[in-house]
Amino acid sequence: MPIYMDRHDIPEEITAEHVAQMHQEDLKVQHLYGCKGMTYWCDEQRKTAFCLIEAPNEKAIQDMHNNAHGEVPHRIIEVSKNIVESFLGRIEDPKKSQNTALNIINDPAFRVIMLIKISDYLPRLEENQFNLFAQKFHNSATKSFKRFEGNIVKQDNNSYLASFISVTKAILCALKIQHDFKYITTEHNTSIKRLNIGISSGVPVTNKDSLFEETITLAKLLCEIVDNQIVITSEVKSLYESENRNELINKEYIRSVNKKEEKFLTSLMEFVSTIWNKPDFNVNDFSTTLGFSKSQLNRKLKSLTGKSPNNFIADYKLQKALKALHDQKGNISEIAFETGFNSPAYFSTCFKNKFGVLPSKYIQQHPS
Incomplete structure (x- = not known):
């Protein structure tokens, strides 16, 4: 059965506790519509909630929500369970933080998305030389993602797509990858010395058809088009400076648009x-x-x-x-x-x- 994620833009007065109560109401009637509520994310600050639901179709989800509490979702998209877990870290409810009857989940689905690309197409004198470089780079990048708690969503020979909860950790991870890149490339073969990193941020469901599509598209533009090794959006810059007591982004290493x-x-x-x-x-x-x-x-x-x-x-x-x-x-x-x-x-x-x-x-x- 397909899996969907829906988006609810919640009113100012609605809290995480209210959303938890509505989720419980969904669970009471979900069997009537052939649905199974897997989990949800609530963000009190940004006033959004996202439900992950196994369902026969979108209408069944709308009818279930309408019957349970009347809060019909603003958008529904079909998703892959594995991709959701890669981006958001879970596909089921987190363990209760308190021993309460109501499992209140105040867990934002907002993520910082990083796209990294290195050159993999240009001519090289020795295939073994390039393979050694690629192996060193991927080992280094993987260690950096682990250190700064980045989830690798997708990777191939010359790119990474990763998801972070923390803006600060995403920025520090990018700087670490940039720093290490200088020491794992060869001196005489400049054709493989190309590293580009684009960092954007957003929520999983917008008016696009795929999970985080809007955020990924912008990160891709920053990575592939803008003339700088590390490029970030204005929102990422603002969030970083807010998290770090107005410490400014170092323009020598990072460009913000x-x-x-x-x-x-x-x-x-x-x-x-x-x-x-x-x-x-x-x-x-x-x-x-x-x-x-x-x-x-x-x-x-x-x-x-x-x-x-x-x-x-x-x-x-x-x-x-x-x-x-x-x-x-x-x-x-x-x-x-x-x-x-x-x-x-x-x-x-x-x-x-x-x-x-x-x-x-x-x-x-x-x-x-």
């Missing part, structure tokens, strides 16, 4: 995702669609990414082409045209200028 920049990044990438592989695209389309003059767009992009609009699009295409070559999604000509280049020859020239190796040589270095 403000709300306007977050909105710009989101609009930017929503547009880029629709046009990036069109060979007839030009900067006029860019500025007109986003509502900026050419000079405004140039200033904003350079401030955030260090690139002009033309260079930004060119690099975006080349990164897509690089991944396609790495994943063997076609031959050089096919990938060139699919990523918006007018000819394979021009694509090969741009590729070599960017990555220091021809696509044909890259394929030889990365056989199936």
